Amino acid sequence: MTVRTEPRRTALRPAPGAPPGRTPARAAARRVAARIVHYLLLLGMLVVLIGPFAWQLSTSLKGTAESVFSYPPDLWPDDPTLANYAKAAQTVPVWRYGLNSLIVALGSALTNCLFGAMAGYALARMRFRGRKVVFAAFLATMIIPFEVIMVSVFLTSRSLGLVDTLLGVLLPTAVTGLSVLLLRNGFRALPVEVEEAAMLDGAGEWQRFWRVALPSVRGTLTVVAIFSFVFSWDDFLWPLIVLSSPRNYTLTVGIQYLSGTFTADQRVIAAGTMIAVLPLLALFFALQRFFFRGVGEGAVKG
Amino acid sequence: MIGRNPAIPWLFAAPALLVALVFSLGPFANTIVLAFTDASTLGGGAFNGLDNFARIAEDERFWNAIGNTALYVAVCVPAMVTLPLLLALLVRKKVFGIGFFRAVFYSPVVASMVVVGLIWSWLLSDDGLVNAALRGLRLIEEPLPFLTDADLLLLSAIGVTVWKGLGYYMVVYLAALANVPRELHEAAQVDGAGPVRRFWSVTVPAIRPTMVLVGTLAAVAAAKVFAEIYVLSNGTAGPGGEAASVVYHIREVGLGLGGEAGYASAMSLVLFAVTLGFSLLLTRLNRREERL
Numbered sequence: 001m002t003v004r005t006e007p008r009r010t011a012l013r014p015a016p017g018a019p020p021g022r023t024p025a026r027a028a029a030r031r032v033a034a035r036i037v038h039y040l041l042l043l044g045m046l047v048v049l050i051g052p053f054a055w056q057l058s059t060s061l062k063g064t065a066e067s068v069f070s071y072p073p074d075l076w077p078d079d080p081t082l083a084n085y086a087k088a089a090q091t092v093p094v095w096r097y098g099l100n101s102l103i104v105a106l107g108s109a110l111t112n113c114l115f116g117a118m119a120g121y122a123l124a125r126m127r128f129r130g131r132k133v134v135f136a137a138f139l140a141t142m143i144i145p146f147e148v149i150m151v152s153v154f155l156t157s158r159s160l161g162l163v164d165t166l167l168g169v170l171l172p173t174a175v176t177g178l179s180v181l182l183l184r185n186g187f188r189a190l191p192v193e194v195e196e197a198a199m200l201d202g203a204g205e206w207q208r209f210w211r212v213a214l215p216s217v218r219g220t221l222t223v224v225a226i227f228s229f230v231f232s233w234d235d236f237l238w239p240l241i242v243l244s245s246p247r248n249y250t251l252t253v254g255i256q257y258l259s260g261t262f263t264a265d266q267r268v269i270a271a272g273t274m275i276a277v278l279p280l281l282a283l284f285f286a287l288q289r290f291f292f293r294g295v296g297e298g299a300v301k302g
Numbered sequence: 303m304i305g306r307n308p309a310i311p312w313l314f315a316a317p318a319l320l321v322a323l324v325f326s327l328g329p330f331a332n333t334i335v336l337a338f339t340d341a342s343t344l345g346g347g348a349f350n351g352l353d354n355f356a357r358i359a360e361d362e363r364f365w366n367a368i369g370n371t372a373l374y375v376a377v378c379v380p381a382m383v384t385l386p387l388l389l390a391l392l393v394r395k396k397v398f399g400i401g402f403f404r405a406v407f408y409s410p411v412v413a414s415m416v417v418v419g420l421i422w423s424w425l426l427s428d429d430g431l432v433n434a435a436l437r438g439l440r441l442i443e444e445p446l447p448f449l450t451d452a453d454l455l456l457l458s459a460i461g462v463t464v465w466k467g468l469g470y471y472m473v474v475y476l477a478a479l480a481n482v483p484r485e486l487h488e489a490a491q492v493d494g495a496g497p498v499r500r501f502w503s504v505t506v507p508a509i510r511p512t513m514v515l516v517g518t519l520a521a522v523a524a525a526k527v528f529a530e531i532y533v534l535s536n537g538t539a540g541p542g543g544e545a546a547s548v549v550y551h552i553r554e555v556g557l558g559l560g561g562e563a564g565y566a567s568a569m570s571l572v573l574f575a576v577t578l579g580f581s582l583l584l585t586r587l588n589r590r591e592e593r594l
Binding site: 115121149151234260273281 | 393423424556
C-alpha cells in the first residue's frame with residue numbers, strides 16, 4: 001500500500017524547484033485538467049449566484065395548472081404564460097410604481113451629475129474663502145450613515161411638506177458627497193491649460209464649466225449617473241419611511257406591499273420582483289464596462 | 303483661476319451645499335439635540351438630560367437588537383473578507399468568457415435588497431426549494447423554519463447579505479490583486495514556492511490593506527442592516543420582533559405609531575458611535591500597516 005502510493009505522491013507534490021509534471025505530455029494533461037476544474041468551479045458559482053434569479057423567473061412564468069412546489073424542481077415552465085404579470089398589475093398599480101421609480105432614479109442621476117459637477121468644479125478649480133470648510137462639509141456627509149439620521153430627515157421633510165411625494169424621495173440623495181468628491185477628482189485630473197485658453201478668449205466661468213470642463217469628465221459623469229440611478233432604483237428604507245399612500249410607492253416598496261399585503265401566490269410575487277429587477281439587470285449588462293471601471297476606481301472607498 | 307466675482311464659487315456649490323446642510327448635516331445636529339429631549343415624532347419635547355441614555359441601558363428590546371446586530375457583524379465580516387477573495391481568485395485569470403462570469407457574479411449586487419429578499423423568502427419558505435431539496439435528500443423530515451424562527455431568520459438574513467455582497471467585494475479584491483507586483487510571484491516561484499505557499503506568502507501580505515478595508519466596509523454595512531430582516535420576515539422581524547436589528551428597532555421607536563423621536567435619536571447616536579468606531583479602526587489599522 002505505502003509502496004504503491006509513494007511515487008504518486010511525489011508526482012502530485014514535486015520537489016521544490018522541479019517543474020510540475022515530468023514530461024511535456026503530462027504537463028499538458030495537467031493544464032487541461034486544471035482548466036476543466038476551473039470552469040466547473042465557475043459554473044458552480046454561476047448556479048449559486050444566478051440560480052435564484054432563474055428560479056424566480058421560472059416561477060413567474062408558470063401557469064396556475066402547474067405546481068411550483070414540485071420536487072425535483074422543474075426549471076422550465078410546461079406552458080409559459082404572462083398571466084402572473086397581468087395579475088400582479090391588477091393587484092397593485094405595478095406600472096405606476098415602475099414609473100415612480102424611473103422618475104426618481106432618472107431625477108437622481110440628473111441632479112447628482114449637474115449639482116455634483118458644479119460643486120466639484122468649484123472645489124477643484126476656484127479659489128475662495130471657505131473652500132476647505134465646504135470640502136470638509138461634503139466629507140462629513142459621507143461618514144454620517146443615513147440610518148443614523150433617518151428620524152430627523154423625516155422630521156425635516158415633513159416640515160418642508162415633502163412627505164408622501166416623489167420629490168421627498170429624491171431630495172435627500174439628490175447630490176451625495178460621493179458624487180461631489182468623484183467629480184472634483186475628475187476635474188482635478190484635467191490639464192488646466194485648456195480652461196485657461198478658454199478664459200483668455202473671454203468665456204465666463206459658467207461657459208468655461210459648461211462648454212470646456214464638463215464635456216471632458218464624461219467618464220466620471222457616466223459613473224456618477226449609473227451609481228445614482230441604481231442606488232435610487234434599489235433604495236428601500238427611505239421610500240418606505242417617506243411614502244404613505246400606496247399610489248405613490250416606488251417599485252421596491254410596491255412589490256414588498258404586494259407580497260406582504262395582497263397575495264400568497266408565489267407566481268404573482270415572482271412576476272412583481274421580475275418587473276423590478278429585469279430592467280435594471282438589462283441596464284447593468286449593457287453598461288457593465290463603466291460599472292466595473294467605477295467600482296474599481298475608488299468609488300468604493302466612500 | 304482668479305474669480306472675478308467672489309460670489310461665483312458659492313453659486314456653483316450652492317445646490318449641493320444646500321442638500322448637504324438640509325438633509326444631512328442639519329438632521330445630524332438635530333439628532334444630537336433630540337437625543338437629550340423627550341420629543342415625540344409629532345413635535346414638542348423638553349430637555350431631559352441623560353434620561354434617554356439611562357433608558358437605553360435598561361431597554362431589553364434595544365439590547366436584544368444590539369445582540370442580533372453584533373452577531374450579524376461577527377458572521378458577516380469574516381465571511382466577506384474571505385469568500386469574495388476566493389471568488390476573485392477564481393475570476394482573476396483572463397480565460398475565455400471570464401467577462402461574462404464576472405458580470406453575472408456581480409448581478410446580485412445590482413438587484414435591490416427587496417428583490418433579493420423576496421427571491422430568498424420563496425426559496426427558504428416551508429414549501430420552497432431549499433426545504434424541498436433537504437427533504438428530497440432525506441436530511442430532514444419536517445421543513446426547517448428558516449423564516450419563522452427568530453434565530454434561523456437571522457442566520458438566513460446573514461446568508462442573503464453575504465450572497466448579495468459577494469460580487470461587490472470580489473471586484474474590490476480584483477482591483478487589489480491586479481496591483482500585486484508580478485515580480486514577487488516570479489521570485490517566489492523561482493525559490494520553489496507552490497501556488498498555496500505563494501498565496502499565503504505573497505498575495506495575502508500584499509492585499510492585507512484591502513482585506514482590512516473590506517472588513518470595515520462589511521462591518522459598517524452589517525451594523526446598519528435593515529432591509530434583509532424586514533423583507534425576509536415580511537415586516538415583522540420574526541415572532542415577537544425577536545430578530546430586530548438596531549436600525550429596525552430605531553425605525554419602530556422613532557417612526558412607528560406613537561413615535562418617540564427623542565429616544566430614537568439617542569439610540570441613533572449609539573449606532574453612530576459604533577459605525578464611527580469601525581471607521582476609526584480602519585484608519586488606525588491602515589496607519590499601522592504603513593509603519594510596518
